[in-house]
Amino acid sequence: MTQTPLNPGDSPLVREALSSVVSRETSATQAVTQAGDAPGGAESTWPRPPKCRVIAVANQKGGVGKTTTSVNIAAALSMNGQRVLVVDLDPQGNASTALATEHRGDVPDVYQVLVDDLPMADIVKQVPDMPGLYCAPATIDLAGAEIELVSLVAREARLRRALTAYEAELDYIIIDCPPSLGLLTVNALVAAEEVMIPIQCEYYALEGLGQLLRNVDLIKAHLNPTLRLSTIVLTMYDGRTRLASQVAEEVRAHFGDTVLNTVIPRSVRLSEAPSYGQSVMTYDPGSSGAMAYMDAAREIAHRAATV
Numbered sequence: 001m002t003q004t005p006l007n008p009g010d011s012p013l014v015r016e017a018l019s020s021v022v023s024r025e026t027s028a029t030q031a032v033t034q035a036g037d038a039p040g041g042a043e044s045t046w047p048r049p050p051k052c053r054v055i056a057v058a059n060q061k062g063g064v065g066k067t068t069t070s071v072n073i074a075a076a077l078s079m080n081g082q083r084v085l086v087v088d089l090d091p092q093g094n095a096s097t098a099l100a101t102e103h104r105g106d107v108p109d110v111y112q113v114l115v116d117d118l119p120m121a122d123i124v125k126q127v128p129d130m131p132g133l134y135c136a137p138a139t140i141d142l143a144g145a146e147i148e149l150v151s152l153v154a155r156e157a158r159l160r161r162a163l164t165a166y167e168a169e170l171d172y173i174i175i176d177c178p179p180s181l182g183l184l185t186v187n188a189l190v191a192a193e194e195v196m197i198p199i200q201c202e203y204y205a206l207e208g209l210g211q212l213l214r215n216v217d218l219i220k221a222h223l224n225p226t227l228r229l230s231t232i233v234l235t236m237y238d239g240r241t242r243l244a245s246q247v248a249e250e251v252r253a254h255f256g257d258t259v260l261n262t263v264i265p266r267s268v269r270l271s272e273a274p275s276y277g278q279s280v281m282t283y284d285p286g287s288s289g290a291m292a293y294m295d296a297a298r299e300i301a302h303r304a305a306t307v
């Protein structure tokens, strides 16, 4: 019987994933204000970034918390005075569902922006009861975009072009990527300046990370020189397991300050909220998941002040 090594660092797989990234540790490390210093409880208006921060939330693994992170960070930022657009780039449309934004039938969506050159302004919707929060929905049509984009001019830069032409006053654009490294994710990485990677605190969490980071490097070298890995967020942390804390430790050892201090715990409320068309920030603001995402968003907002 094969035994799962207790220490993820013992695994050749993890070593491979991490060895390719260890060298970028220093450059990825950036000055961070101690966002955790802010007193809990009452929220004030957070500092606005000097210019709109475009953040691609990417990881080609499914079910690691990309959508949950995109939606709840966006909601938390908007509740603290930021103007935030969530771009749903996953044909499953989970972010659109969680933000109560229609994405069935023939509603205009991101597919039409990418493939038919529809202006962004024609698809963006204000999220109900969430001032300052907007959603660009994805319908199932987007599933065809991976193939249809191949033959289009500037196929990697369609999203960037659409966002550049979109003149809304925004502080954050958060792009929820699909679980693949295809042309949709490439479009997100070309449009963004920052990559945020959610890492699930479990054994296989680091599998594929090397490949994702190599893609980020390739895109940086050839298509988008301003792209950088700005944020890693540890998700679905179960404090009762030794493995979760070991994965967290490994990730922190290799990525340093890129990893948010805040860790997102496993919380049933986080998985319930989308079926009510809400982020957990309004569904159950006192839950551990909501409080963690509020802290995570505060860290991100305060990092903006030092970028």
Ligand code: ADP
Residues within 6 Å of the ligand: 061, 062, 063, 064, 065, 066, 067, 068, 069, 094, 179, 235, 236, 237, 264, 265, 266, 267, 268, 270, 271, 272, 289
């Ligand atoms: P991805 O977008 O990477 O595929 P999701 O954000 O959709 O991942 O998360 C996958 C599933 O796990 C969803 O059902 C979601 O509700 C649930 N989930 C995400 N984060 C947590 C968490 N911290 N605690 C409990 N469930 C979570």
Ligand code: MG
Residues within 6 Å of the ligand: 066, 067, 068, 090, 094, 177, 178
């Ligand atoms: Mg998702």
